[in-house]
Amino acid sequence: MHLQGENWPDFRGPNGDGSSTARGLPTEWSETKNVRWKTPLPDTGWSSPVVWDNQVWLTAATDDGKEQFALCLDRATGKLLQKLLIFRNPAPQGFPRGNNTYASPSPVIEKGRVYVHFGTFGTACIDTSRFTVLWSRRDLNCQHGQGPGSSPFLLENKLILTYDGMDIQYLVALDTKTGKTLWKTDRNTPFGEIDGDLKKAFSTPYLLRRKGNTELVSVGARAFCAYAPQTGKELWRIPHPGFSNASRPVAGKGLLFLNTGFNRPELWAVRLPDDGSGPTERDVLWRYTKGVPNLSSPLLIDDLLYFVADSEVLTCLEATTGKEVYKERIGGRFYASPVSSEGLIYLFGESGKTRVIKPGRALTVVAQNELETGPHASPAACGRAFYVRTSSHLYCLERR
Template structure:
């Protein structure tokens, strides 16, 4: 039975005030933010450090549909956003299958009971093409003390009070044609919320003030390359039919940005179609760029940073590159330390544990371990369960957790030898990346949230 939905009081909407010239509509105030505890909170896509790693302990290894399930809570409609955890709350977003209504749902971490079920937006004209390739609620929210920021791409962005469910502000004027619906997740730093919009008509990055929703900066990054020339270079002969079916397809991307600090300089690493940019997060000024090789669009992987290098893939071409972020301008020919195409994914992000970078293929369940400094291959092996992997891996206590769309969570050792520790089966597909906190894994399946704990 579906739990009852809790909605914000009508008086909240009556009190709306539009911020002049900023496009933001504000509704109220909430508590001042606090920093996350990395072991107890999973505040954004891929966790507190944004790279899938966590210092959490007592994380289960062997579990499944009928084993170590503390609670299993139905989540209505559909969405692939990952769960985020703060304090005693777990949040996800969800949407009607036709995209006409968008929701934020919170459950109690201990009991699994639904705390909030808030309709955030109505959508008059949602994208309906490419059904099955994405949902209308795929971007993962970002949460801090007292506030959660939910993002639905061109459909809208809003700040909610996590205690009352009250909407604090919203933006619905930042738009692009995602074609296959939105997927890039927001990134939070201090009072700035960073967003990426890379559609077939317009591409830009923006920073919003978390207190008001006002625009702090916005940088256009239009792709100048000709899609027809790209197709011709790859030997495609029926170019006109491709252009008719997918006009400007080389302009779209779905990746989430990453904040790093390199040699005392903060950088926002923001993959776009055809190019990955580094921006000054305070001003939005471009620091450097790497131009992608081949079919460098449809990016979905989030970059990771370790050993003085930034690692990211380049979309359909499935080329993984390691870049020294110490340059300026176009560093494509000067600062790429190494690259690897075999086994590199288009959708699940890589993960680095100690000196090794691990990645899993989109299809077939092939896992590759590379030396993170040199790019040298250490091993490559196929998971016994195989499977398609769209979720990004997470790592805890020297183990890597790989979640497949077939409903399997494979646990392998983060080591120089391929070792499968467990393969844990669930009844439904697993597309969202999991969250991990002390003693627990939070999984989102096709229709449920699970807490896995001993």
């Protein structure tokens, strides 16, 4: 039986917010220190690893997108156990090299099953003990424009997928046992006459729990939305000016923190009404516009909100006021979302440099570490280890 913090089922962890209950994670590492194992990965991908019991899963694809795979590694040794060919694509949608990969959405996992998603190219459910595909869907499509990015979301018997394309935009819930559609909801955002590039998004839903109810918060182009997980009914919508959204929301202190995406990204704090009703534009408490990331998600710890931009800037804000506590240049670009555990924050840079800092009203750096290359994918933090996907390898970082 695994203890709390032993599994990492989603790219931002069990709570979907980057917080980890793991104990004893390393604070220092290098290519020769605290590396339990390092495994070269075949092909390419920006999907994050997910972890369940003795397995680590992630996805990969050929550079041209003609083949897409699910990868399973042994958690203890890093041995590649399976490379399952999931989909072949004779003529896949193209996009500029370097902007994305054909394996960027992260898997989600539960006991006995892992769900891999490649956007418009298809979704599959895999039996994790027999390594067989139980079901797949290839009829849910859109024109991504820059390739797939939204990760699936698992809630009870539903696998919820987001398709925010240049042409059409919708969410769909599939039955986890059969893959059949339980509900499908089109976005109601009034786009008007705008270019299709301004209609797309790449975000992953966040489950908001309040007043005994659950709401599926989904950020699309030009609107923040929430849906009823059981039916797909839209519950509320707040317009915003952005598009190509990738950052995942977080919530706390009676507020919901949302990123408007590209086109001068802004971080918004939206007050959640005490009576459980849906927020409106009047509930936008503050907006912050300087050094907001295009891609990575924020981290909320106590009364402070932390985020790292694509361009080496770390910002700390008062969560309830939006007041800037500090803004520091820490070097490097950050696409991976930060992780917190045991009173520390871990910031993984694309170059391979990681900063470990203490939460608080002043920047306190505990350690600076470096690997040969760094991640686009957010790391998993469970047990006593980090599982970090770089451009070429999957690392298990653990105190030795």
